[in-house]
Amino acid sequence: MKSLLRRRPSPALVVSLIALFVSLSGVSYGVATGFIDSREIKNNEVRSIDLRNNDIRTRDLRNNEVRGLDIRNSTIQSRDIGLNQVTGDDVREDTLQKVPSAAAADTATSATSAGSATTAGSVGGLALKKFAYTAEADDSFRRVLDFGGLVLEAQCEAPGAVALRANAAAGVQNAELRASGELTASNSDFDSGDNTLIGIADPSGDASGVITFVRPGGAVVTVQALALSEPNDLLGTSNDCGFFGTAIAG
DSSP: OHHHHHSOOOHHHHHHHHHHHHHHHHHHHHHHHTOOOGGGSOTTOOOGGGSOTTOOOGGGSOTTOOOGGGSOTTOOOGGGSOTTOOOGGGSOGGGOOOOGGGGGGGGOOOOOSTTEEEEEEEETTEEEEEEEEEEOTTOOOEEEEEETTEEEEEEEETTTEEEEEEEEOTTOOSEEEEEEETEEESOSEEOBTOOEEEEESOTTSOEEEEEEEEOTTSOEEEEEEEEEEOTTOGGGSSOOEEEEEEEEEO
16 A cells, blocks of 8 residues: 555646546537637538528628628519618619600600790690790790691780781691681681781780691691780789690691
């Protein structure tokens, strides 16, 4: 017994045994105490099968790190997008089809001359065109309609009376012009360049009527027209005269 007690292990042996124990039991110790961290995991070794389903959360992802290549094509649905979040800048415009109700806009035109505007379209094979002219007194004649071979011009004279004249477009010969209601035509037969005056029952007041233009071959332009004279207060503006209407050609 005394011989055994005298043969104690040397300090170097004790240290080597402790080191061996730690190296063999370090991972097991970490598992038992819950202290495994990234240092105990070999780089690029954690795989999908090592993760529990539905356990990765937003807080586990670095901000702004999920990108388009991380998302399977054609898997994002409308429910994945916030309401009113997709804007025009996010849409490729040349891939959009024409809005059905906007198709008629392709035939619309607008005049850029001051004091007048026109819009055009078609319904049931008939061409339609609206016009509007407003001006202050002492204005010069302005073209307000050039449609189907018929040209109409309007002028606001002092002190606010409306003057109208008609003409045939270039190349038109042997046309007929009629006016009814509070409008009259001074010359029913006219060719291009005739500048036929259209009389108004009361040039300084309001007048309405129909202008009918017929070309050889039977092409007809019918104009529903309204002339207004309201010095310094036309439609709530400082204008004195107005001439408005809708033309139908067919």
